[in-house]
Amino acid sequence: MCSYVSYNEELVGSVYANGEWMTIRKGVVGIEHPIHASIEHAIVLDLREGTGDPSARVAVELDPASARTLAESVLAALDRT
């Protein structure tokens, strides 16, 4: 599936990777062939610093079922606040 589907969202938050915290301002969600995960299609999520540096991001590739489970957990957690 070469879906070309992507959603760009403004975000407020931070990510932690490789021993460093990074403030993020942008998220990009798509469904595509993943580069690393050994599955045919993945929800690909880029959490970006939003400064224009293409490498200033944390990339996530989730199989669609995992992505749905995670999304439902996020919504469930939000509903308890």
Place this chain on the structure above:
Amino acid sequence: MSNDAMTARTITIRGHNKQEVEAYIAQPVDRGPSAGILVFHHMPGYDRETKEVCRTFATRGYTALMPNLFHRYAPGAKWPDAAAAAREAGGVPDEQAMGDGYGAIVHLRSLADHNGKIGVIGYCSGGRQTYLAACTFDVDAAVDCYGGGVVIDSPEQLTPQRPVAPLDKTADLSCPVLGLFGDQDHSPTPAHVAKLEAALKEHGKDYDFHMYEGAGHGFFSVDYPNYHREASRQGWREIWRFFEKELSA
């Protein structure tokens, strides 16, 4: 002893709107005039594996040139970051991909030992771009490897970046087409392939389609999970046969 020597390197070509675009070129050594092959990389990006494909063409006596369609979204970045930047931008517009492809064709034709023939091959999204290029430019052979979106299911799939279904340009197809597909693929499905075949037949075009049983999308891709050894082996055999027939001077 056969000569499979080749050289490969990164160069800069003039692509869409005369912009500088990174490209990977692999050329045979001491083989005399060679046909040029424009390679459209797959959606994951301008990666190690697709460069290996270019080098494989060169070992067989072809000059392969692959523009990095994601280059301008993140010049100098690592290829996964460039692919992500292109996704953030909504994907590569067809007009831009064709401009970069045309720049590669111009470069191939300018090489001193070019034999006058141009082939095009692409994988995944590159298969779609290959079909579009073959309907846009005067080339000698095209290989569509599981190009998704050549046939669309509804007009809602058309976007400003991709305003036309390549299927609808079939009347303009300039060359024979080899199509290599898997019967387990979700895009293109066997039904999409059948629709494309019907259009080619209707327009009296020269085509040769192969549908490999048990193979899914990306069956040539050695670095990805759908690599299918038998489909890949048979597909490569068809590619060599087809290019030998269509690209000899």
